[in-house]
Amino acid sequence: MPAEVWERLKKRAAGHAVTPTAALLAAYGDALHAWSGSDRFCVNLTLFDRPRIHPDVGKVVGDFTSLLLHEVDRRTPMAFAERARAAQRRLFQDLDHRDFSALDVLAEQSARAGRPAQAPVVFTSALGLDDLLDGGHDLDWVGTPVHGVSQTPQVWLDHQAFVQHGELLLQWDVAETALPADQADAAFERYVAEVRRLADDPSAWESTYGDLTLLLREGAHPRPLFLVHPSGGDVLCYAELARLLDTDRAVVGLIDPVFAGISPPGDMEGLADLYVRAVRAWQPAGPYALGGWSMGGTLAQLMACRLAEGGERVELLAMLDSNVPDRIRPLPAERPDAHAAARYLRSLQAFRGADLDVSDLEARLVALPEAELPEEVSGMLRRAGVLGARDSVAERLEVFTRHLRVLGEHRARRLGGGTRALLVRAALPSPLNAGIGMGVDDVPDHHDLGWSPFLPGLQAEPVDAHHYSLLRAPAVRRVAELLGELLREP
Numbered sequence: 001m002p003a004e005v006w007e008r009l010k011k012r013a014a015g016h017a018v019t020p021t022a023a024l025l026a027a028y029g030d031a032l033h034a035w036s037g038s039d040r041f042c043v044n045l046t047l048f049d050r051p052r053i054h055p056d057v058g059k060v061v062g063d064f065t066s067l068l069l070h071e072v073d074r075r076t077p078m079a080f081a082e083r084a085r086a087a088q089r090r091l092f093q094d095l096d097h098r099d100f101s102a103l104d105v106l107a108e109q110s111a112r113a114g115r116p117a118q119a120p121v122v123f124t125s126a127l128g129l130d131d132l133l134d135g136g137h138d139l140d141w142v143g144t145p146v147h148g149v150s151q152t153p154q155v156w157l158d159h160q161a162f163v164q165h166g167e168l169l170l171q172w173d174v175a176e177t178a179l180p181a182d183q184a185d186a187a188f189e190r191y192v193a194e195v196r197r198l199a200d201d202p203s204a205w206e207s208t209y210g211d212l213t214l215l216l217r218e219g220a221h222p223r224p225l226f227l228v229h230p231s232g233g234d235v236l237c238y239a240e241l242a243r244l245l246d247t248d249r250a251v252v253g254l255i256d257p258v259f260a261g262i263s264p265p266g267d268m269e270g271l272a273d274l275y276v277r278a279v280r281a282w283q284p285a286g287p288y289a290l291g292g293w294s295m296g297g298t299l300a301q302l303m304a305c306r307l308a309e310g311g312e313r314v315e316l317l318a319m320l321d322s323n324v325p326d327r328i329r330p331l332p333a334e335r336p337d338a339h340a341a342a343r344y345l346r347s348l349q350a351f352r353g354a355d356l357d358v359s360d361l362e363a364r365l366v367a368l369p370e371a372e373l374p375e376e377v378s379g380m381l382r383r384a385g386v387l388g389a390r391d392s393v394a395e396r397l398e399v400f401t402r403h404l405r406v407l408g409e410h411r412a413r414r415l416g417g418g419t420r421a422l423l424v425r426a427a428l429p430s431p432l433n434a435g436i437g438m439g440v441d442d443v444p445d446h447h448d449l450g451w452s453p454f455l456p457g458l459q460a461e462p463v464d465a466h467h468y469s470l471l472r473a474p475a476v477r478r479v480a481e482l483l484g485e486l487l488r489e490p
Contacts, residue, residue: 233396324412377393
């Protein structure tokens, strides 16, 4: 980031009584929370600690790096400035106990739990080292860097922040064997965009953690494209589409309220109202551009209706393989949790290519006590390599179940004219998870997936893909072309 941006960030941080390191650490925690869906976790902090144990210790050449475990807690909504102050307070507490390092803590945890404990995500701040080096040190002293990478055993993600020639450099080194590269790219872009916003926009420091929006891509156009989450609640599925769009608009994702620390409404109308308020907080007046895949398109259509009823204009509605909600089969009255879990596993198998044993899946899950269901589903995903060894899908399973319930209860309403409506329809049947009431290939007899009575002038475009491959290459490039053409129209 240019020197002038770095200077603005330092001044804004000082105005809120936090160091730049604390501000970056808080923003990093936000990015990790949004990416992982976890609201409480630890990151490893590297500490350059040269204790004054001898008058000549400053003349010693060596690696004086140690590690500290730093807790990130996102369970309580609060403004970013308060999150940064909380990170700073916690950091000072961590420093008070630096003689008992992160390695000591992990060894103690491993001994107590009987299994290896890990903290594979790292934050390294070299900000402020200029003062220790008597005015700075030129990292180019051996030549201009053209490539750099850090590789550390048991580290999945290492974030380094340092200053060179007055510019702030932010770098993530990612082990792509452990973390999906496209997700890491999307998370990094959101992180960098948030840091820039903290430097340029004073209101960013007062935004609450309950924000439902995630910036997927920056843009100079005053009217962003808002993409609503599909079933499951997150928006990482839009990362590649956002990257490929040929437009100067920003792309903003809308996540489920649970992931923002907000109690969720109990129906689609309540969700749409909540998201409309979030959209208006980002863009106070229309016209608006809305869209989404699967359930996201259905929600976007309902949001467009709500905005139109309030006198606002929606210039574009993009629905990506979303069919009318009356084709969604309601969950059975008996053990809806088990049937929702089966649909959740089958959808992950179809979208992620997870190697799951789904034979007699519903019967196996129904036979389990309700309290054991989340751990059984988590265990299946761990064995398939989709979930970390200590992670749980309990929260995401609850969100997915709620989404199926509200979709099954919802009925579409008609949106008046004046909105350009695009339906991108998957032309191929899905090899998995189709025809079971999820809305996947459940409207084979309608090229418009049942939407024409509700959307005058609907433009339906088939794409050579199935439901779960629509947002992956090569199909996503065609989706980006179709959407980009409408976004460029006046």
